[in-house]
Each structure stands twice: as structure tokens, then as C-alpha cells.
Amino acid sequence: MILCVCNALRENDVRAAAGPKGCPVETYARLGARPQCGQCLPHARRLLKGGRAA
Template sequence: MIVCVCNALKETEVRSAAREGASCPTSVYRAYGRKPRCGQCFSFAREIIASERATA
């Protein structure tokens, strides 16, 4: 599933970055060498990051 349309970030990429230590949407973007644009994906990305951190 696409989380960020602006940067074509997939849910699997967000989960992977969270497992590698990303703690917020901005750090996920940084992990892939991208920058946030419109920010509409932040709430969904935060949910995914929280989910991954809870299971770690």
C-alpha cells in the first residue's frame, strides 16, 4: 500500500525504516533520501511507526 503519494513511499518501506530506528515520519523520509511535501501522510505514517515500535 502507498503511504505517501508525493514520494511514492510504501507501507513496507515505512515499516522497515521504523524497525531500523526511524521514530517519526520525517526520519522515514530521511532514511530514503526524500523530503516531505504536503504532509497528509504523516498521521498514517505515525500509526505504522507506532505499530512497529510496539511489536519490537
């Protein structure tokens, strides 16, 4: 499922790139992206903390 529409990042890609801190901005940087509109950040935080993004 697409997590970030602006960067076309999928949940699986974000999970795979997650660092030990679970920071969405850091994770996006590992994927060569950065948050654009920011609407995905709450979902990304939940995803990186072990929850489901949707």
C-alpha cells in the same frame, strides 16, 4: 500499499526504514525523501507506532 503519494513510499518501505524514535520525518530522510504536502504524516505516525496506516 502506497503511504506517501508525493514520494511514492510504500508502507513496507517506511516500516523497514523506521528508526528507534519512530519519527516519520526521520524515516523519510532514511529513504532519501522528505514530506511534501504532509497529508501522509498522521498515517505514517500510526504506522510507525505499530498500528495500521489506512
